[in-house]
C-alpha cells in the first residue's frame with residue numbers, strides 16, 4: 001500500500017505525520033519504506049535516526065516517483081511518502097500512484113478554506129483514477145481544548161473529503177522529536193499523551209494495519225481529542 005502525506009502548504013505537519021506513520025507501521029510489524037519526496041529531505045534523515053529498520057529513500061523527481069514507487073511497494077508492505085510543500089508536479093506524481101492520501105491541515109478556518117486550492121491536484125488524480133486515491137483530512141496542531149466548529153465541519157464537507165475524528169494536538173514534544181532523532185513514544189513520560197493520540201489516529205485511519213488487535217493501545221489516559 002502506498003500512502004502519501006500531502007498538502008501543498010508547508011509547515012502543516014506533513015513530515016511529522018509521515019515519520020510517525022512509518023514508525024508506527026513498523027511497530028505494528030510491517031515492512032515499511034519512507035519515501036522522502038521533499039527537496040528539504042528532512043524526513044529521511046529523521047527516520048534513519050529514529051527507526052533504522054524503516055527503509056528510507058529519496059525520490060527527487062516526478063519521474064522517479066512514477067517509475068520507482070510500484071517496485072518499492074512490492075519490496076515492502078507499506079510505502080509512506082512524505083510530500084513536498086509546493087512542487088505541483090511532484091505532488092501530482094505521488095497522487096497518481098498512491099492508494100491513500102492523508103492531508104494534514106491546521107485547525108483554522110483560513111487553513112481549511114485554503115485546502116480547496118491545496119487539494120486541486122488530489123481531485124484531478126481522483127477524477128483520472130475513478131476515485132483513487134482515497135483521502136482523509138487530519139487536523140494537526142490543534143489547541144488542547146479545541147472543539148470543531150460547525151463552520152469548519154461545513155468547510156471540510158464542501159471539499160467532499162472525510163475528516164478524521166482524531167487529531168494531533170499542538171505539543172512541544174512533536175517539535176522536539178526530530179532534534180532528538182526519535183518518535184514520540186520513545187520520548188518518555190512527557191510524550192505519553194502524544195504517543196496515545198498518534199496511536200489512536202493511525203488506528204482510526206488504518207484499522208487494517210493494526211496487529212495485536214485484541215490488545216488495548218498502551219497507556220492511553222488522555223482525554224479524547226476527538227474533533228467530531
Ligand SMILES: Nc1ncnc2c1ncn2[C@@H]1O[C@H](COP(=O)(O)OP(=O)(O)O)[C@@H](O)[C@H]1O
Nearest residue numbers: 010011012013014015016141169170171174175
Ligand atoms: N502537533 C504538533 N505540535 C507542535 N509542533 C508541531 C506539530 N506538528 C508539527 N510540528 C512542528 O511544526 C513544524 C512544521 O511541521 P512539519 O512536519 O515539518 O510540516 P511540513 O512537513 O508540512 O512542512 C516543525 O517545526 C514541526 O516540528
Ligand SMILES: [Mg+2]
Nearest residue numbers: 014015016038
Ligand atoms: Mg516536510
